[in-house]
Amino acid sequence: xxxxxxxxxAALAAVTAVTAVAGCAAKNDGKGGGGKGAIEVxxxxxxCELSAKExxxxxxxxxxxxxxxxxxxxxxxxxxxxxxxxxxNIGPGTSAEITAEIKAGSYEVACKxxxxxxxxxQKVTASxxxxxxxxxxxxxxxxxxxxxxxxxxxxxxxxxxxxxxxxVASGDVEAAKKTYALSRVGWERTEPVAESFGDIDPxxxxxxxGVEKGQKWTGWHKLEKSLWEExxxxxxxxxxxxxxxxxxKDWQKxxxxxxxxxxxxxxxxxxxxxxxxxxKVTGEEERYxxxxxxxxxxNVEGAEKAYELLKPVVGKNDPxxxxxxxxxxxxxxxxxxxxxxxxxxxxxxSYDTVGKGDRKKLSDGVNALAEPLSKLAAAVATAx
Amino acid sequence: xxxxxxxxxxxAGAARSTDGRAPSxxxxxxxxxxxxxxxAVAAGxxxxxxxxxxxxxxxxxxxxxxxxxxxxGRHQAGIATAVQDRxxxxxxxxxxxxxxxxxxxxxxxxxxxxxxxxxxTVGDGAVGGLAxxxxxxxxxxxxxxxxxxxxxxxxxxTLFEKDGKDRFGIKGRRPEALIDLPKFPGDNLDxxxxxxxxxxxxCADDPQVAVHAIRNLARIGFGKVAIRWSxxxxxxxxxxxxxxxxxxxxxxFKDGTHNLAGTDTAALDKHVxxxxxxxxxxxxxxxxxxxxxxxxxxxxxxxxxRTSRKEQEDIFGRDKAEGxxxxxxxxxxxxxxxxxxxxxxxxxxxPDSNDGIRILRxxxxxxxxTDGLGRLDAGLFFLAYQHxxxxxxxxxxxxxxxxxxxxxxxxHVGSALFAVPPGVRNADDWWGRELFA
Numbered sequence: 001x002x003x004x005x006x007x008x009x010a011a012l013a014a015v016t017a018v019t020a021v022a023g024c025a026a027k028n029d030g031k032g033g034g035g036k037g038a039i040e041v042x043x044x045x046x047x048c049e050l051s052a053k054e055x056x057x058x059x060x061x062x063x064x065x066x067x068x069x070x071x072x073x074x075x076x077x078x079x080x081x082x083x084x085x086x087x088x089n090i091g092p093g094t095s096a097e098i099t100a101e102i103k104a105g106s107y108e109v110a111c112k113x114x115x116x117x118x119x120x121x122q123k124v125t126a127s128x129x130x131x132x133x134x135x136x137x138x139x140x141x142x143x144x145x146x147x148x149x150x151x152x153x154x155x156x157x158x159x160x161x162x163x164x165x166x167x168v169a170s171g172d173v174e175a176a177k178k179t180y181a182l183s184r185v186g187w188e189r190t191e192p193v194a195e196s197f198g199d200i201d202p203x204x205x206x207x208x209x210g211v212e213k214g215q216k217w218t219g220w221h222k223l224e225k226s227l228w229e230e231x232x233x234x235x236x237x238x239x240x241x242x243x244x245x246x247x248x249k250d251w252q253k254x255x256x257x258x259x260x261x262x263x264x265x266x267x268x269x270x271x272x273x274x275x276x277x278x279x280k281v282t283g284e285e286e287r288y289x290x291x292x293x294x295x296x297x298x299n300v301e302g303a304e305k306a307y308e309l310l311k312p313v314v315g316k317n318d319p320x321x322x323x324x325x326x327x328x329x330x331x332x333x334x335x336x337x338x339x340x341x342x343x344x345x346x347x348x349x350s351y352d353t354v355g356k357g358d359r360k361k362l363s364d365g366v367n368a369l370a371e372p373l374s375k376l377a378a379a380v381a382t383a384x
Numbered sequence: 385x386x387x388x389x390x391x392x393x394x395x396a397g398a399a400r401s402t403d404g405r406a407p408s409x410x411x412x413x414x415x416x417x418x419x420x421x422x423x424a425v426a427a428g429x430x431x432x433x434x435x436x437x438x439x440x441x442x443x444x445x446x447x448x449x450x451x452x453x454x455x456x457g458r459h460q461a462g463i464a465t466a467v468q469d470r471x472x473x474x475x476x477x478x479x480x481x482x483x484x485x486x487x488x489x490x491x492x493x494x495x496x497x498x499x500x501x502x503x504x505t506v507g508d509g510a511v512g513g514l515a516x517x518x519x520x521x522x523x524x525x526x527x528x529x530x531x532x533x534x535x536x537x538x539x540x541x542t543l544f545e546k547d548g549k550d551r552f553g554i555k556g557r558r559p560e561a562l563i564d565l566p567k568f569p570g571d572n573l574d575x576x577x578x579x580x581x582x583x584x585x586x587c588a589d590d591p592q593v594a595v596h597a598i599r600n601l602a603r604i605g606f607g608k609v610a611i612r613w614s615x616x617x618x619x620x621x622x623x624x625x626x627x628x629x630x631x632x633x634x635x636x637f638k639d640g641t642h643n644l645a646g647t648d649t650a651a652l653d654k655h656v657x658x659x660x661x662x663x664x665x666x667x668x669x670x671x672x673x674x675x676x677x678x679x680x681x682x683x684x685x686x687x688x689x690r691t692s693r694k695e696q697e698d699i700f701g702r703d704k705a706e707g708x709x710x711x712x713x714x715x716x717x718x719x720x721x722x723x724x725x726x727x728x729x730x731x732x733x734x735p736d737s738n739d740g741i742r743i744l745r746x747x748x749x750x751x752x753x754t755d756g757l758g759r760l761d762a763g764l765f766f767l768a769y770q771h772x773x774x775x776x777x778x779x780x781x782x783x784x785x786x787x788x789x790x791x792x793x794x795x796h797v798g799s800a801l802f803a804v805p806p807g808v809r810n811a812d813d814w815w816g817r818e819l820f821a
Contacts, residue, residue: 263516328607356576360610364479368607378517 038063038097041109043072043090048111048120057104057128063097066090070113076100077108077121079135080143083256088115104128139262139380142309146265147256149305150190154252157186161248168223168241171233178345180227181291184220187248188298189305191275192268193258194251203247207285218243221288228288266310266377269303273370276300281363283351293339293348296362300336303373304329310380318379321372328369335365449589452530455501457807458672459657462534463744463769464646466625468587471617471748472594473678473765474602475580475800476609478543483552487820489608493537493584493601494814500597503530506604522603525596533588535597537815538676538802543581557819559667561658561675561772562803568785570795577680577798580612585676585767587746591618613798615680617748617765624744630707630715634683634749634762635793637700638707639729641715644744655742658771669818672806674769677743677777680750680798683763688793699789701728727789733780743776744769763794773801 038061040051045068064087066072073088076098084107085100104126110119164183167175187194187205195201202210204219211217218240226237279285280296307314307325315322339358341349354362449469453461478486496506507520544550544558567573584601588594595616602611621633624646630638644651653659656674663671688696697703701710701724709719709730724731735742746769751762770776785791805816 324607364477364610367610368479371603371606374518378514381514381516 037061040065041074041111042067043074043111043113044068045070045113046120048074048109048122050109050122050124052124053122054125054127057102057126059099060102060126061097061099062109063095064090065095066092068092068113071115073112073115073119074098075110075112075119076102077110079106079140080260081147081256082143082258082260102126135262136313138312139310142313143260143262143265145309146306147258147260149309150193150258150260151252151256153186153190153302154248154255157183158245158248158252160186161245165241165245168233169238171238173227173231173233176223176233177227177289180220180224180289181286181294181346181348184295185298187251188275188295189272189302190255191299191302192264192271193255193260196258196264197251197254200247200251200254204244204251207287219247220244224286224288262310262313262380263377265306266380269306269376270370270373272299272303273366273373277363277366277370281359281366283359286351290351290353291346291348292351293336293354294346297336297348300329300332300369307373307376310376314376314379318375321375321379324372325369325376328365328372332365332369335362449532450529451532452502453532453534455498455535455808456810456813458809459674459807460534460536460804461501461807462536462585462587463674463746463804464624464644464652464656465534466532466628466646467620467623467746468532468534468594469589469620470587470591470594471620471765471767472586472591472598472614473617473767474584474586474598474614475540475612475678476582476584476602476605477612478551478581478608479610480608481551483820485608486552487816489605490816490820491814492604494808496600496604497535497537497584497597497815498808498811500525500600501530501533501535503528503533506600522596522599524599525593528590528593531588531590531593533586533593533597535601536585536587536676536804538583538585538804539816539819540580540582540800540802542579546581552820554819557666557669559663559670559803561774562801563773563778565677565773565799565801566778568781568796570785570791571799572795572797573799574797577613579800580802582609583676583678583800583802591616615678615750615765615798616752617750619749621747621749621764622745624746633764634685634751635688635696635700637696637702637704638715639700639702640745640747641707642735644742651742652744654771655776656744656769656771662771669805669816669821670803674744674771674804675773675776676802676804677766677768677770677773678798678800678802679766679796681764681766682761682795682797684793684795685760685762691793698725699727699729699793701725701730725789727787729784729788729790732783732788738780738783741776741780742770743780769804 039055041062041064042049043064043066062074062076064074069092071092072090073086074090074096075086076084078084084102085098087096087098090096107124107126108121109124110121112119160179161183164176164179167179191201191205194205202215205221206215206217206219207221208217208225222240223237223244226233275285276296276299280292280299283290283292285295286292307329311322314325336348339349339354340347344350453465455461480486499506505521505523505526510519510521510523510526513519539562541558541562541564543552543554544562545555584598586594586597588597598614602609620631622640622643623630624643626645626647630641633639644655646652658667658670658673658675660671663669663673691699693704697710701719701721702708702715703710706713707715708717710724710728711720712718719730719734721731721734721736731737745767747764747766749762750765751760753761755761768777785796805819808815
């Protein structure tokens with residue numbers, strides 16, 4: 001494939017020309033309480049009205065009034081549903097103010113009566129210098145859908161992790177073992193996004209060899225060691241199980257704010273396969289529980305999700321790559337299916353029972369998929 | 385063409401020559417100014433002067449260890465051409481069952497091999513491409529000269545039939561000489577170090593150039609092939625240039641003195657190349673080709689080192705200092721076989737003891753660290769080319785495996801046999817074309 005940058009450059013130039021004119025608009029620098037300088041957002045159970053849909057970029061304030069009967073929340077989304085700012089729990093008849101540093105560009109303000117769903121949305125524009133280039137709307141849709149997926153994975157992880165934590169808290173080693181791997185699936189599917197926060201991953205997913213000097217070993221793998229290696233649950237482990245839930249809730253709350261771009265999605269997919277290649281195929285990730293294949297499957301599923309969402313663009317920019325990826329994703333799923341075990345609590349054979357020859361087959365399959373996957377980012381970052 | 389590029393360092397795009405090709409390793413060498421002259425010479429003059437890939441050229445012609453060995457020719461380079469210092473040998477399993485996909489890979493491999501042996505990068509190069517994409521070339525050979533890299537391609541029996549399946553519709557074209565090697569006494573073969581559907585022998589004077597070649601071919605092949613096993617060799621143990629010093633093996637001895645010379649075309653035609661007349665019918669694609677036996681021979685280094693010099697010399701049938709046959713003064717003196725022990729290595733391996741059988745040896749010493757028991761995991765990675773293994777390696781090894789006094793100190797732990805097709809004729813030709821025609 002030979003991709004060209006020219007069209008991206010052209011698009012950027014066009015946007016700059018437009019925003020240079022709009023950049024002269026008055027600054028929104030009204031500080032202090034109440035209405036003046038703020039954009040008024042009037043939320044009801046069925047509407048979301050804004051006093052202005054175009055405003056200068058910079059420090060922006062939204063004054064929200066909930067005139068409906070339900071508790072509401074207000075979000076400001078950037079392209080791809082990246083959360084710029086949000087305010088929850090705005091009760092009926094109450095007001096709230098939201099502020100954010102907003103760069104020039106297109107956004108959506110959403111009121112969510114009942115605090116659920118995608119909300120009632122209004123398109124708004126922040127004008128000023130340095131507006132980002134317009135992107136293929138298909139890519140924005142892909143990012144938005146992936147963001148939704150990432151949030152969903154976090155939401156589904158919490159109850160699964162709670163089951164595991166409850167089993168640990170009650171000192172039930174067998175029950176904890178059975179729920180361990182399943183509590184990690186959502187995390188494994190979206191690991192690169194979770195890791196982008198930097199501070200959560202070392203608390204929940206660090207392995208013994210990754211613990212730094214002075215750092216306390218917490219999270220899943222510490223508990224894994226207690227359950228499989230020491231075969232008992234200590235008082236400290238019970239506390240760690242509670243801490244794991246707290247940290248995962250932090251992840252669940254912040255994951256929507258992660259910076260996601262089509263390129264980061266594509267690179268994330270590749271990184272998930274890197275995880276498989278360096279941690280799972282070798283059996284290092286789950287060295288005590290040997291539940292590596294569950295993580296393996298999660299990593300592959302997460303990578304495939306990102307790819308599927310980007311496919312409308314990839315299929316156009318590089319059809320040969322899309323064809324190869326379709327084939328290799330299918331091949332790796334077939335390979336993994338060979339190791340399913342209906343008697344296992346998590347659905348997969350224990351990795352210590354997978355022989356050298358089979359491990360090599362899995363490794364070959366990972367290489368076969370990861371190599372074309374490493375070309376995905378270029379296929380979405382550039383246009384023909 | 386590379387000279388102008390050498391003067392521009394501002395823009396990576398300038399490294400692309402006017403015909404849109406990626407920069408060669410040589411042109412990169414020129415960026416800083418140093419090596420520019422070498423680059424210009426290598427690009428223009430030397431390639432023509434070094435047509436050693438063809439059968440008629442003396443192997444000794446490619447005197448400098450930095451130059452390029454011609455990739456195209458009647459026979460593949462890396463057989464009769466002068467033996468380089470380093471080896472990276474790789475055996476591959478073909479993982480796809482799709483004939484067209486395999487053919488496409490072989491074409492792509494051939495293109496990459498032609499570029500790398502000329503000292504160029506593969507694909508769009510190692511630098512200067514899209515920032516978002518991994519570079520086509522892995523880059524570790526940037527700035528290095530061609531280093532006489534040769535890439536020699538072979539096809540194993542399992543490509544024709546594996547587990548009873550004719551995956552690529554070529555079962556009927558399997559040559560008679562591409563046998564399943566018999567088990568020899570003393571063999572302790574590790575299946576994960578044996579066999580392979582395909583092989584590539586990369587030889588170069590710089591190990592980094594050889595490793596770069598295998599690494600990039602493996603990368604191009606992901607999804608179609610997977611490396612089954614590979615072997616690094618650090619020191620050549622034989623030479624195809626008779627005037628060169630015979631290298632010593634890990635036992636400290638000169639062996640294979642009487643190797644076939646790259647200049648002896650009559651002997652090569654008789655012993656190494658498959659003759660046109662022998663390649664009939666289904667085997668026509670092998671005319672001008674050869675058969676390669678690869679054996680990983682582990683040496684029991686520590687016990688050998690505790691053996692008296694006298695015994696060591698008796699075992700080989702040579703003296704250790706000169707490599708002279710028993711009772712003679714110089715390495716190249718004609719050996720008197722009957723004055724050696726009946727089990728001496730030279731006596732058993734000599735053509736006179738084997739109805740005149742000769743093979744072209746091209747092996748390398750290896751040391752893969754230690755074996756976990758504190759012993760060197762070292763030995764000889766034996767590579768030998770012949771026109772028919774049934775009249776070459778097989779009878780020779782039968783004899784050696786049965787009687788060679790050296791057997792107490794060695795063990796064959798890996799084994800493979802490959803049919804090595806004739807040379808790639810030109811830029812439109814590719815590895816295995818005639819087999820798949």
